Amino acid sequence: MTMFKDVLETVRMIEKERLDIRTITMGISLLDCIDSSGEKSRQRIYDKITHLAENLVKEGERIETELGIPIVHKRISVTPISLIAGSSSDLNYVEYAKILDAAAATVGVNFIGGFSALVPKGFTKGDRILIDSIPEALATTNNVCSSVNLGSSKSGINMDAVKRIGEVIKETAYLTRDADSIGCAKFVAFANAVEDNPFMAGAFHGIGEAESVLNVGVSGPGVVKRALERSQDASFGEMAEIIKKAAFKITRAGHLVGTTVAERLNVPFGILDLSLAPTPEVGDSVARILEEMGLEHCGTHGTTAALAMLNDAVKKGGIMASTSVGGFSGAFIPVSEDEGMIEAVECGALTFDKLEAMTSVCSVGIDMVAIPGDTPATTISAIIADEAAIGVINNKTTGVRLIPVYGKDVGESAEFGGLLGHAPIMAVNKNDSSIFINRGGHIPAPIHSFKN
């Protein structure tokens, strides 16, 4: 029998420290749904998703009961729709988003990701139509998530896409202005997007992936924080060790859930993403882990170093625990979804520029940040360009999920509700970037030696 204290530790992690499996995400290839008729293609998409994911929610809930560990979300990711819709003669892909929304509703998942385009080097006809369709697609669907990969370390940054995405975000904000521009919370602009990410809003099923897989995203910032709380005098080396051990246990739980669900659904197990994903609930915050290390508030000097160590230790603990680690695997720092981040912004400790610095050492990027509604599209594009540059130069994924909240300004806050939380509106630099962004073209791929 497992040791007495081990059983109690697991029970405590689940009951008191909010250990959960954040998501089980079924990746589904739609490549065989391509058709020159948009209508036929959409019917195939609906049929395939509702057939393959028919039992996803049911099996997820069953395993939740048997193991006694919450699985918060059951989700689906699909092949980027620009690749599927491109061969149709349609001039607008909103109907594709609607069919994804309908399929998601039928199988009972709460998000479906993959209304996406991959354009690091250039656009196809389908990419352009998809990007133009994003604002309306996000405004007219509930559960569809969208992403565009516009840069990579191999091919540089597509600055035409960067420019266009700034406008797309503004249009989406306007179309969903009645709900604090919430449409923007369902869109991510990536550099070096990963093809097996289970987390929304950026999940899509990459073209190198199998027919159908089951990916898992674990969480557990509360577990890491409580482990550090119990070791107040630990040195950095000791803290790294504590984080690694916690990450190991969290990952093992995720691996078990993933392999069990995959087996029962008769699909291969894909990857386990061991990111620390916060929620707005107290006790589920990444910012509070950094503060536990001895920072008065997240965002003060030292925060980048603390986050770098946390991110690295999480990866090391997780990689030991599972051979199927993938996705982002690190720490997420979404502002509106993290109670500690929200407070740090509200008290002035965390600024936009510090957040950008933090993104150079952890997973993802400028995530769930509300900015003034009158921020020019070119400024949003410039923020995306900065983040993409951090990712492309450092060989890591970076994403931007910005919400220019229509009609609101610094000092106010946006209310999204649920997991998306509420976001204090952060000030951005008022100086103009438009001449820079309007140049268009392509930032060449970076050199991969002479690293200094």
Added chain:
Amino acid sequence: MRAVVTVIGKDRTGIIYNVSKILAENNVNIEDISQTIMDDFFTMIMLVNLDNMSIDFNVLKNELEKIAETIGMSIRIQHEDLFNAMHTI
């Protein structure tokens, strides 16, 4: 297949009786049992075998939750796999 039953709460008479009664009624065999008082809380962990269980896992779980409410304790039943995965290499 085996599961771990965890019972935590304020000590009182009849805890083991109440829990093991439900297990016995549903043909669930107790293979190991250990208990202690931690911070004034009665804490018991049972390893049970579900191979010959006469009801569905979900129903057993509900029955245990019902009795937990009656005797004012927290009772959980979880597959053994989770603990083995998290605490063994």
